[in-house]
Amino acid sequence: MQTNFSSIVAVVGMGKIGLPLAVQYAQHGRQVIGCDIDATVVEKINTGQSPIQEEPELATGVAPLVQKGLLSATVDTTEAVKSAGVVVVIVPVVIDDQHRVNFQGIDAATKAIGFGLQPGTLVIYETTLPVGTTARRFGQILEHISNLQAGHDFYLAYSPERVSSGHIFRDLRVYPKIVGGVNEQSLDAAAAFYRSVLDSAIITMASTDEAEFVKLIETTYRDVNIALANEYACFADAQGLDVAAAIAAANTQPYSHIHSPGVGVGGHCIPVYPYFLLKGLEELTQNTGERMLLLPRTARSVNDAMAEYTVSRIEAVTGSLAQRSVLMLGVAYRGNVRETAFSSARLLHSALLAHGANVYVDDPLFSAAELCALGYTPLPEEHEHEIRAVLLQANHSTYQSFDFSRFPHCQVVMDGRCALDRAYIEALGMHYMTIGDGNRCKQRKQQVVPLAVSGEAAIGG
């Protein structure tokens, strides 16, 4: 194949991951064109500003690159691709309420790329994908539109993006880059590109399918692991044991890596990618498919069921929550992020409402209007005295100094992330509990002991 030697890189999708990637490549001397359908994002980048707040390095990193002409942005992906030797695609794939995978955005991006694709260009997908998507779905779209053949007329590869929002530049240095190609030439071209723009190790895989599988393995592992921790937590509660102490002790053995239990799993990765893995079963016969991936399926149900379990633990202290007011702290999917994608706050909110509670929320990262738009009710000051239970859902650092004395009638604080100061809360006369602390059953045991004694006495009599 005749390689397209243009040193220009087109990065398609200038979001939380795409912009840092564009900056990383430009800092390694490549001329980068960022492509996005959002004109506001494009305009901001072209004036040297970062539309992304999560990455501290971007605040000062974008302007000098724009001034030097190494970074620019456009809404015209097709034109950018025409001039590029490498195209990196990082447009999200999402799931809907029924857990069906929705490729709409990335399909549109792929079509725009297809119209501009030149012979010898390297196209790399980095978005997390169901196994088979790069080679079959996107390969076919690109070939059909460009009239070029993948692996023959242009290089096609997949490399999962493994970084986390908030410390992307560190992760790019530390995590090995996993790369797979539709053929050996594509793999070599992609590995050579990453060697020129990254400082990390590179791990090559046998195919794009195998490279896609890697990311689904590492994310689904975390969901299944958390589900196991949650099951241990429920067991600990039933036995009157402290799961956190038991897990910490078990994890001193090097083969035990149990995560922490909690009130739910949120975010656009961990609760979502198991469904991408399951999507890969669709091409198999129904019978074969049904026998596979039972653990990821079960883990999803276990983790989602933690919302109902949490409410039952609160009610074990308060009695029925019907007509009672509950305050949920944090609607974000995790502490200190201003994002609500698949937050377990949704499930907890629904479970509390289903039990008849009046549910209020607090989240300092969102305005009252934003909380209302998300379907939540911010807590008005005049209703603070009604609060009977507080539930910590997202561990924002501001909650470390949160004033719980505002809720004089609060009976219980459910610390869903094991993050609060037990002594402070108990000193206010509130019951403090975490998932898996065994408190509920310790109390039950204390009640059961005298009954057993009186029972023995009755038998003896």
Ligand SMILES: NC(=O)c1ccc[n+]([C@@H]2O[C@H](COP(=O)([O-])OP(=O)(O)OC[C@H]3O[C@@H](n4cnc5c(N)ncnc54)[C@H](O)[C@@H]3O)[C@@H](O)[C@H]2O)c1
């Ligand atoms: N966010 C993370 O922490 C994270 C971590 C690892 C991997 N990833 C992967 O990165 C992908 C992107 O995540 P993100 O957080 O950057 O998303 P994001 O929502 O922050 O950004 C996506 C960008 O793509 C743009 N876009 C949508 N359709 C487009 C199209 N047809 N053409 C061009 N641009 C288009 C959007 O306007 C947006 O600016 C995820 O789907 C995931 O696979 C994300």
